[in-house]
Each structure stands twice: as structure tokens, then as C-alpha cells.
Amino acid sequence: MATFKTRARALDLLGRQQIAGIPTAINELLKNSHDAYADKVDIDYFRSKDLFILRDDGIGMTKEDFEERWLTLGTESKVNHKKSLEPRIDPNKSYRIPMGEKGIGRLAIASIGRLVLIITKAKGQDRITAALIHWQLFEIPGLNLEDIPIPIQTFEALPNLKNINSMKSEVSASIDSLKDRGDLSENEYKSLQETLANFNLSPEDLNKKLVGKYDVTDIDNSGTFFYVSSIDPIINNDIDGSNKGKEATKIEKMLMGFHNTMTPEHPKPTLNIIFRDYRYDEEKYIDIIDRDHFFLVEDFEKADHHFEGKFDEFGQFKGMVKIYHEKTFDHIVNWPENNFKPTKCGPFTINFAYIQGRKVESILDPENHAIIKAKADKFGGLYIYKDNIRILPYGDSDYDYLEIEKRRNFRFSAFFSYRRMFGVINISHSDNGDLKEKAGREGFIENKAYRQMQNILKNFFIQIAADFFSSNEDSPKSELWNSKKTEITQSYKALEKREKQAKERKARFESNLNSFFKLHKENAFTEQLDILIKEISFDFKSISSEKDEIIAGQKVLDVESKSREKINEYRKSIIIPSPRGFYIKGELKKDYETYLEIYDDINTNIFEKSLCEIDNLVEGTISKLHIEINKRRRLEQAVEAISEQARKINSEKRKLANNSAIDISNRVKSLANELMIDLDDQIRDVKNKFKSVSIDDEPDINLVALRNALSDEITLISERNTNILDTIIRQLEGIYWEKDEENNYITNDQITGALSEELDSLREKINVDVELSQLGLAVGVIHHEFNSTVRSIRHSLKDLKAWSDVNEDLDGVYKNIKVNFEHLDGYLNLFTPLNRRLSRRSEDIKLLEVKNFLIDLFKSRFKRHDIVFKHTNGFAKASITGYRSTFYPVFVNVIDNAIHWLNESGISNKTIRLHADPDGSVYISNNGLDIKIQDKSKIFNLGFSRKDNGRGMGLHISNEVLESAGYRLLLDEPRDNSTVTFKISKVNDND
Incomplete structure (x- = not known):
């Protein structure tokens, strides 16, 4: 009787060649850690050492477990069958549903690198098991599985370099044996031995240096460590990406959100995952899957719209829809495709948030909108979680499994965008057993259950968009979104207009200040007043030809009045009004304070002196002409001149105010007439529709619906007109002025200006606070970077000292570097008290x-x-x-x-x-x-x-x-x- 024989390449086909990529392989290892009841997983990738390490604190394995479970493909312990091995559990923790289904996920390690050292220890055991697997052997054609031995040894402590070399010798001997049998070509032999020779590490020493404590030597502790070398260089591209942080990298797309941590009241994550990427040396690293980079509950709650509910066993949705945080609708979406029969996919829940893509349509403030939008650009999508473990690749924005972006391409007005939503679909092993993952973990097998779930969700998004986000008047629930969006947009445009005006006023203000300082520097004010005084002096001299004393006296008074008016007009021309409608700060504020000081000085020492000079010219002219001028008459004429000027200015302003009032009145009347015309047109249109209806042929129920529809058309435009006029009335009623105790009038403009200044001041304070908080965060990062760099320099100094001890020429260089470093290190130590927060x-x-x-x-x-x-x-x-x-x-x-x-x-x-x-x-x-x-x-x-x-x-x-x-x-x-x-x-x- 013939039987199947298994080639070694079968493992390569089932593992490395079937897994979609390194990020997916790492995800599989994380699932294995979850199944092993681990609480934490630390990944350390040393680029310079070509070494990838994954450690977890799960239940671990004995030597027997490793051989019977880990080295056995298609392990029954993850399959519900009477012959299945009982899955290993941690009795001290809540039961976890195993995520692996085929027992081949462990082969994913081969996707990461060619050689792996596995170290594992079970809780309550005193022996540590180690195995060394050369995955490259499984790529060689013609070899059977039994041709490739896997050295397994047990130790009382973590193996050292000598122990690892002993295991390497076993692998090397098996490679030699295969070469002697003629199963390996010369190139294959050299490549295999080279990969093995490059694997030089001591887990005992390395575990002491790694960040994150994992002590498996204690009998009560357990865990499993993977040391992978000869790493596939594609991992660097998967980590680094190619779009300077704007797009999520492949690692981020696949490993972010391993558990659901974005929705309120989400289940507690079972694994705490850290991925340290040591890019340049062994001291400094970057945590590339930091949770803060992904969606937080705070982000979810701030979003514009929220959708939550359950799809029952018939595919019908029942839940809530919340629009702009204002109103929550209880909503039902029917799915008629299955003729109301139970679905294969089973019941599942959905909970997601959505932000408006345009800031002008969002209730989020600009800063939060920018932050959440940036996250959505990288990680936006609808993630699927099975018992709170993410199913790949759902959630990846490149995998549009619900064809949301496809619908947008066909119809630009389609509401939903995949990159503007973030949330979860929750399924479980118990309710959704027919939703099965592909072996390569690139999604579900596209069976009937998956296609049903896909169609249910497509129908849901199409119907939700039509019910709540349509510009069609036939969608009454869309009214809130349309009206609120319009309100937000109008408010944004109004603020934008106001900020533009404030910016223009500020620019003019700054220009006036600069012009003033330039003129002051050029001594232009003094020169201009000198010119005016010369002209005034000439005017007084021209009076000397007048022989009639009375006429001459009147001319003196007239020239004095005009002269004072000239000086005062020039003085007014250089006055810069205090800022209104915008806030000044920093250098501009200092400039204005300096202007006030200079103006006070100019006013006192130049303008007032010029007015005194006019008095002297008056007295000199009177004395020279030997005439007398009535002092009362002179004072009266001065007062009259000032009064006339005041009347003239106020008359102009009154005229402008009256014109503004008339203009506003005309505009309000025009608007009211226009709205009434719109209403009349709508009423006529409704009456015309009514005439075309054959009442006798319609059943009562249709007539009621028709009456409601016709009434709604009139009511809709009536309410629109009423809202517009109410807004205008509130604006007109809001025109405010009041006289205070000092007989000054307080107006809307002053109140608005004060509020504007207060708002700008608060914004400035917020910006400073944000800057300080960022500085605080930066100090924490810098502190770590300093410590890492200092440790690295100290190690290098020790190495340099060893060289200087045997080379006198280096002794001076070493001492000079050491002294300067200690000086710098002393300064850095001063910051220790500041870092103790x-x-x-x-x-x-x-x-x-x-x-x-x-x-x-x-x-x-x-x-x-x-x-x-x-x-x-x-x-x-x-x-x-x-x-x-x-x-x-x-x-x-x-x-x-x-x-x-x-x-x-x-x-x-x-x-x-x-x-x-x-x-x-x-x-x-x-x-x-x-x-x-x-x-x-x-x-x-x-x-x-x-x-x-x-x-x-x-x-x-x-x-x-x-x-x-x-x-x-x-x-x-x-x-x-x-x-x-x-x-x-x-x-x-x-x-």
C-alpha cells in the first residue's frame, strides 16, 4: 500500500510562502502569545546585529510539549474534536478562546528570518527548553522532513554562548551529512553554513541587557523567547515606509490595533505589546506601535458622528445614530436579500465614529480636527475583531472590503469615505463560526457566510447615507445634518471673514506704526512743524500792510484760528488709534507702547511749543501794529472755531449713521419681500400639484400621505423664512449702546473688541501651554536619549582606554576626551532634579x-x-x-x-x-x-x-x-x- 511522503519544502510552502508578509507573520506570533495566556510581549529588532527577538510571559512549554505540540503540524489542540489534545490553559487567568485554527501559524517565523532559536519554560518546571531551527534547510528541494534534525536541549538557566555553539554544531553536522549524501550543491552548502556561522549570541548575556524584565529562571515564571537572525531585509521597508510619516507603514497597518482600544468601554486588552526598533545602535530605540499614535477613546468621543448597534441573525440592524453630538436617533436598517432567513455569518455588532473631511463642516476645533484627520489618513477604516483580537487585513485603508471608496468614485456625492471613519465590527467564535480565516491570514475565506456579512454591511452604509446624509428633501432625518452643516459652515465663514478683517486691520496698524517710527527717526515731525510755523509767520507778517486797526485786529484773530487748526490737523494725522477688533502681543505690543511714549514726548515738546509759538506771533503782531484786541473776543472766536470743527465732524458721522440705518432698513425690507415671494411661489406650486390629483381614484391612506407631503413643502419653506428673519431680528435687537457713569457710551463694537482681545489672549495662552506640554514631553524623550548616548560614550571610552594603555600616542587623546566628557556629563547631571516629575x-x-x-x-x-x-x-x-x-x-x-x-x-x-x-x-x-x-x-x-x-x-x-x-x-x-x-x-x- 502506498502512502504520501512529506518533503521538507512542504513546511516552507505552508509557512513562509503562504503568509502574506512579515507584518502578518508577527501578528501570528502575537496570536500565539495570546493563546499562551501571556500578559506582555516585547519585540526588539536590532538592525545592526541582524537580530529579531520576541519574548512573552505566557505559560511556556516543557520539552514534551514542544515536541508534541509545537513541532507537530495541524495541532489538534486548536480543533474541536474528540481526539484533540486539551488546549493548555492558565488556571489563574480568565479563559481565552484560541485564535490559531490550523496549527501552522508558528511556521510564520520563517518569513522573518532564516534561523531561529526558541527558548521556552513552563510554569512550575525547573528546566528551560531550547531548540535551534535552520529554516533555510526547508527551502532545499529533494529533502524529506526526517532528513532535517532539530537539536533540542534543556538547561537549568538561560543558555550561554557555549551552549548555543553546541546546538549549532549539531545543525552544522547535519548539513555536512546532507552535503556528503549529495543532497546539497556547493552553493547551498556554503549559504547554509554561512547563515549558521553568523548566528552568535548568548541568551544569558543578552537577557540582562534587554529592556523589559523576563526572568524565566524562577520556577514560578514561564515564557517563550524567539531569537531570529539572517532577517529578510524587506522588514526595514515594512517598518520605515516611504512617505515620510504621512502614510502608515506596513508594520503599523498590520500591528496597530491588535486589540480594540478605540471605542468607549472596550474590553480590556489581554496583551501589552511593545516593538522596539534599534535603528542605529544598541542603546537607542523607537517604539513603532505606540498606542498614542493610534485612535484613542478620546478621539472616538470627539468625532462628529457615531453609529452603534447590532445586526441580528437575520442581518437586520437595530441601533443608534448620533449626528453632530446633538441628536440620537434609534434606527433600523432592513436587509431583504436573505428573505428573512437566518444568515450563515451570524449576528455581530458595529460601533464606529466618523469625522467630516472638511474642517468647515466639522464641530471639532481646528487642532483636534487636524490630529484626528491625520490619524484617519493613516489608520482610518473599519476593523474586524474576533473575541477582541484583530482579524487582518480588515482596517487597512488599502483593503476596501466594503467598496466604500469604489462607490465614491462612481458617485462623488456619496457620503462615506473609508479614511474618515474609524471603528470596529465585533464577531466571536461562538456566534460566527462560519467566518473562517484563510491560511495565509489575508482575510476570511470568501464563503457564503463572508459574502452575506459583506452584503449586509454594504447595504447598511448605503441606507445610512441615504437616511441621514442626503441633500434630498425626501429624507427627513437628513435635515439635522444639512442644517447643522450649513450652520457650522456659515459660522466658520463668518469667523474667517472676521479674522481676515482683523488681519487687515492689524497689517494697517503695523504699517502705520512703522511709518510713524520712520518719520520720527528722520525728524520729519519737527521739520513739518517748522514749515507750518514759517507759513503761519508769513501769514501774520502779511497783516502789517493793513492800516485799519479793526480790520487788522480781525485778521489777527482769523490767522490765529486757522494757524491753530493747521497744527491740530497735523497732530491728528499722526495719531494712531488704539487697536480695535484684533489683539496685539509681543513685539507689536512693545512697539505700540513705545509709540505712546514717543507721541507723548512729541505732543509736549513739539506740538505744544508750536502752539505757544503761535501765541508769541499773535502778541508780536499786536505789539508791532500797535492795535488792541478784546481778550473776550479772542477767546470767543477760539471756542467758536473749535465748536465749528466739532459740529462738522459730528454732522458727517450723523449723516453716515443715517445712511447706514436707511441702507440696513432697505436691505431688511428687500429680504422680507424676497422671502414672501418665495413662500407665495411655493404655495402656488403646491396648489397646482393639488389640482392635478384625482381625488376620487385615490384611497384614503394615499390622500393622507399626499396631504402631509404637500403640507411639509409649505411648512419647510415657511420655517426657513422664519428662521432667517428671526436671525435678522436678533442681530438688529443686538445693536447695543449704553451711557456709563462717566458719560461715555459703551457699544457693541467695544464689547466685541474686548471679547476678541480676551479670546486672542486665551488662544495665546493655550498655544503657550501646548508648547510647554510639548516641551515637557520632549524633555522626557531627551532625558532618555541623553542617558542612552552617555552610556554609549562611556562604553566607547572604556574601549578607547584599553587601546591607550598599549599605545602611548593615544593616551593624550584619551585623557583629553575623558576630561571633556566628564565636564559635559556633569552638566547633564544637573538636570536630574528637573526630570524627577x-x-x-x-x-x-x-x-x-x-x-x-x-x-x-x-x-x-x-x-x-x-x-x-x-x-x-x-x-x-x-x-x-x-x-x-x-x-x-x-x-x-x-x-x-x-x-x-x-x-x-x-x-x-x-x-x-x-x-x-x-x-x-x-x-x-x-x-x-x-x-x-x-x-x-x-x-x-x-x-x-x-x-x-x-x-x-x-x-x-x-x-x-x-x-x-x-x-x-x-x-x-x-x-x-x-x-x-x-x-x-x-x-x-x-x-
Whole structure:
């Protein structure tokens, strides 16, 4: 009787050649870890070492388990059959449904690399099992499975390099034997031996260096480790991608979202997965599947629309649809294709969110819309989870299994886009047993069950789009989306218009300031006034030819009046009104403050002097002509001239106001007439439709429906008109002015301007807060990078020392590098207290420790600027309670400011003095430049600074940090021999 023989290449065909790619292979290994009841999986990929390591803390395997289960293809333990092996479980954990179905997922490792060392230990066992598999042997034609031995050994501890070399020798001997039998060509033999020779590692040593602790030597611990070498170089492309982060890489697409972590109240993930990519050296890595890069519950909840419900065993959907967070609809979607018979696919649930692609149609603020849209561009899609484990490749935006993008291509107005949705379809082994994965894990087998589920979902999206997101008036549930979208778009356009106007006003304001400063620098104001005074002087001289005293006197008064008007008109022309409708900050704010100072100076020293010069010309002309002018008459004419000018200006403004009121009135009347015409046209149209209806031939039920439809047409346009007119009425009623106690009028424009300034101020504060939070995150990253780099340099210095010990020429180079590195390392160590926010604790901090820290940090600057740094006995005895990371930056900031202003002062005996009171108050004083009176109330304001290129953040942030810790920073009266004193004190309940 003949039997099948199994070639070794069968394993290669079932494993490496069947798996879709390395990301899919890694996903299979993660599923195996899940089935092994692991809580965590650490993946470490060392590019420079050509080494891929996967470790889990699952139940592990004994030597017998490894041989009978792992090395047995098509393991029965994952198949429901009476002859099946009982699946291994962890009795201390909740039962997990096995995700593997065919017992060949382990062969996926061959897709990653040619050689794998497997180390495993079962809980409660004292022996560690190790096996070495040379996958390249299974690619050789003509070999049978029994021709390829797999060395298996057991150890009391993790194997060392000697143990691994012993296992390599067994594999090498089998390769030699195959070569001697003529089963291998010369090239095949060399390639196999080269791959084996390149595998040099000691798990014992390596496990001590790897991030993440896995101690399998303890009898109560367990786990399985895979060490894969001769890695397929395609993995680098799968990790790096090719679109500079805009598109998700293949690894990200396949490994992100292994568990559902995006929907509210999602099941707790069973695996904590970390994938460290060591790109350049063995110290620094990037976690390439960081959860924060994927959709979070917060992202899901912020989205514009939400859809959640269940498809029953007949394919009918029943659930809720929430539009723009405003209204939740209970909704049913029927699926008629199965004639209301139970489906093969079984019942399943859906829960997904959707964002509008255009910002102008979304309720999300610009920042959150940009963040979530960027995530959706990379990871958007509908993921399928089976018992909370992702089924590949569903969710990958390149795999449009519901043909959503295809429908958009055929019909541009189709609502849904695959890259704007994110959510889950939940299935289970118990309810959806006929949905079976392909062996290569590239989706479900396209049987009847899968096609039913696919058609149910296609029908669902088509119907939901028609019911809720249609511009057709026949879809009443679409009214909310249409009206809200219109409202959001109009609001966005209104804000955009306002911001454009504010930008234009700001540009004009800035241009006027620049023009003013240029004219001031060129001394143009003085020159122009000199020209005006010369013209005025000539006008007065021309009066001397008048012989009649009365006429001459009147001419003097007229010339004086016109002269003053000329000066005042010129003065008005250089006035820059205070900013309205936009917010100024930073350098522009400083420029405006400088303008006000310069204008006050010009007004006092130039314009007022010019007016005095006119008085002198009047007196000189009167004296020269020997005429008398009635002082009352002169005063009366001056008042009359001013009054006439005021009347003229107010008359012009009144005319403009009246014209505006008339224009608005005409526009409102025109709009009301237009709306009434629209309503009349609609009523006539409805009546015409009514005339064409044959009432006698229609049943009562159709007449009721017709009546409702005709009524709805009239009601719809009536409500539209009413809403428009209500909006206009509210705008007109919102025109507001009121006289205050000082007889000034407060108007809408002033209120809007104030609110606008407050809004811009808050936006600026938010931007600063975001910047600071990003800075804080960056500090954490930099701290890690510094530590990694410093460790690497230390190792390199040790290597260099070994060379310098035997080579005198290198000794000087080594010592020079060592001294400079220790100097740099000393500076880096100063940042340790600032980094303790990550794991900080409150403590009593001796103030002398603070001073020593400050000396270490600033000693070179103290020496360079010849500054004496002193403290009192009170300071030496005192301490302060709290976090070092709270107080140290405050002292650093205040001392840094003191050094700057001491250096600016130019004095010889520069001194900074520290003092403390028994009540815990701490004082920081210096004798540099004092703080101007007008600045004392501003120095803690965000953005205020007198330093060149200063950002005005230090004191503001220091004070906020202290306040959060129950302290405050304030400007105190200068202590003895000081010009500036800052005080740190506790906040009392009465404060």
C-alpha cells in the first residue's frame, strides 16, 4: 500500500510562502502569545546585529510539549474534536478562546528570518527548553522532513554562548551529512553554513541587557523567547515606509490595533505589546506601535458622528445614530436579500465614529480636527475583531472590503469615505463560526457566510447615507445634518471673514506704526512743524500792510484760528488709534507702547511749543501794529472755531449713521419681500400639484400621505423664512449702546473688541501651554536619549582606554576626551532634579542644597560677569518642603534674570543675596537695575519682557508652578543694599 511522503519544502510552502508578509507573520506570533495566556510581549529588532527577538510571559512549554505540540503540524489542540489534545490553559487567568485554527501559524517565523532559536519554560518546571531551527534547510528541494534534525536541549538557566555553539554544531553536522549524501550543491552548502556561522549570541548575556524584565529562571515564571537572525531585509521597508510619516507603514497597518482600544468601554486588552526598533545602535530605540499614535477613546468621543448597534441573525440592524453630538436617533436598517432567513455569518455588532473631511463642516476645533484627520489618513477604516483580537487585513485603508471608496468614485456625492471613519465590527467564535480565516491570514475565506456579512454591511452604509446624509428633501432625518452643516459652515465663514478683517486691520496698524517710527527717526515731525510755523509767520507778517486797526485786529484773530487748526490737523494725522477688533502681543505690543511714549514726548515738546509759538506771533503782531484786541473776543472766536470743527465732524458721522440705518432698513425690507415671494411661489406650486390629483381614484391612506407631503413643502419653506428673519431680528435687537457713569457710551463694537482681545489672549495662552506640554514631553524623550548616548560614550571610552594603555600616542587623546566628557556629563547631571516629575516625591529640601545646585549651574557665568553670590545665616539654616522639580526651575529662572540685569547695570560690586525667614519665606535679592514703577504690575504677565528677544514666560510660569504647589512668587520691597527682591512664600488660606 502506498502512502504520501512529506518533503521538507512542504513546511516552507505552508509557512513562509503562504503568509502574506512579515507584518502578518508577527501578528501570528502575537496570536500565539495570546493563546499562551501571556500578559506582555516585547519585540526588539536590532538592525545592526541582524537580530529579531520576541519574548512573552505566557505559560511556556516543557520539552514534551514542544515536541508534541509545537513541532507537530495541524495541532489538534486548536480543533474541536474528540481526539484533540486539551488546549493548555492558565488556571489563574480568565479563559481565552484560541485564535490559531490550523496549527501552522508558528511556521510564520520563517518569513522573518532564516534561523531561529526558541527558548521556552513552563510554569512550575525547573528546566528551560531550547531548540535551534535552520529554516533555510526547508527551502532545499529533494529533502524529506526526517532528513532535517532539530537539536533540542534543556538547561537549568538561560543558555550561554557555549551552549548555543553546541546546538549549532549539531545543525552544522547535519548539513555536512546532507552535503556528503549529495543532497546539497556547493552553493547551498556554503549559504547554509554561512547563515549558521553568523548566528552568535548568548541568551544569558543578552537577557540582562534587554529592556523589559523576563526572568524565566524562577520556577514560578514561564515564557517563550524567539531569537531570529539572517532577517529578510524587506522588514526595514515594512517598518520605515516611504512617505515620510504621512502614510502608515506596513508594520503599523498590520500591528496597530491588535486589540480594540478605540471605542468607549472596550474590553480590556489581554496583551501589552511593545516593538522596539534599534535603528542605529544598541542603546537607542523607537517604539513603532505606540498606542498614542493610534485612535484613542478620546478621539472616538470627539468625532462628529457615531453609529452603534447590532445586526441580528437575520442581518437586520437595530441601533443608534448620533449626528453632530446633538441628536440620537434609534434606527433600523432592513436587509431583504436573505428573505428573512437566518444568515450563515451570524449576528455581530458595529460601533464606529466618523469625522467630516472638511474642517468647515466639522464641530471639532481646528487642532483636534487636524490630529484626528491625520490619524484617519493613516489608520482610518473599519476593523474586524474576533473575541477582541484583530482579524487582518480588515482596517487597512488599502483593503476596501466594503467598496466604500469604489462607490465614491462612481458617485462623488456619496457620503462615506473609508479614511474618515474609524471603528470596529465585533464577531466571536461562538456566534460566527462560519467566518473562517484563510491560511495565509489575508482575510476570511470568501464563503457564503463572508459574502452575506459583506452584503449586509454594504447595504447598511448605503441606507445610512441615504437616511441621514442626503441633500434630498425626501429624507427627513437628513435635515439635522444639512442644517447643522450649513450652520457650522456659515459660522466658520463668518469667523474667517472676521479674522481676515482683523488681519487687515492689524497689517494697517503695523504699517502705520512703522511709518510713524520712520518719520520720527528722520525728524520729519519737527521739520513739518517748522514749515507750518514759517507759513503761519508769513501769514501774520502779511497783516502789517493793513492800516485799519479793526480790520487788522480781525485778521489777527482769523490767522490765529486757522494757524491753530493747521497744527491740530497735523497732530491728528499722526495719531494712531488704539487697536480695535484684533489683539496685539509681543513685539507689536512693545512697539505700540513705545509709540505712546514717543507721541507723548512729541505732543509736549513739539506740538505744544508750536502752539505757544503761535501765541508769541499773535502778541508780536499786536505789539508791532500797535492795535488792541478784546481778550473776550479772542477767546470767543477760539471756542467758536473749535465748536465749528466739532459740529462738522459730528454732522458727517450723523449723516453716515443715517445712511447706514436707511441702507440696513432697505436691505431688511428687500429680504422680507424676497422671502414672501418665495413662500407665495411655493404655495402656488403646491396648489397646482393639488389640482392635478384625482381625488376620487385615490384611497384614503394615499390622500393622507399626499396631504402631509404637500403640507411639509409649505411648512419647510415657511420655517426657513422664519428662521432667517428671526436671525435678522436678533442681530438688529443686538445693536447695543449704553451711557456709563462717566458719560461715555459703551457699544457693541467695544464689547466685541474686548471679547476678541480676551479670546486672542486665551488662544495665546493655550498655544503657550501646548508648547510647554510639548516641551515637557520632549524633555522626557531627551532625558532618555541623553542617558542612552552617555552610556554609549562611556562604553566607547572604556574601549578607547584599553587601546591607550598599549599605545602611548593615544593616551593624550584619551585623557583629553575623558576630561571633556566628564565636564559635559556633569552638566547633564544637573538636570536630574528637573526630570524627577516622572517619578517624584515631596521632601524637605535644604536651601543650601539649592544654592549648591545654582553654583554648579551658574559658576562660569558668575565668574565671567564678576558677580558675588551670597547667603545669610537664616538661609543656611532653612529648608523648604515640596518637589525639587517644582522649586529648582524657579530659582534658576530668577537667578538667570538677576545675572542678566546685573550685567546690564554696569555697576562694579554686583551681588546676588539669598535669605530666608523663620516662617519659610525665601528672598532672592540683587543690586542691579531696579524695576520701573509701570513694570511692577506687569512682570508676571505672560509675554511681558524688557529683555532683548525675551519671551516673557519665565516669571509667569514660575509663579503658576509655585501656586499649584501652594506657594507664590511675588515682588517684595527691596532688602538692604538691594534694588530688587523676589519673595517665595506659602499661600495662606486668608490670601
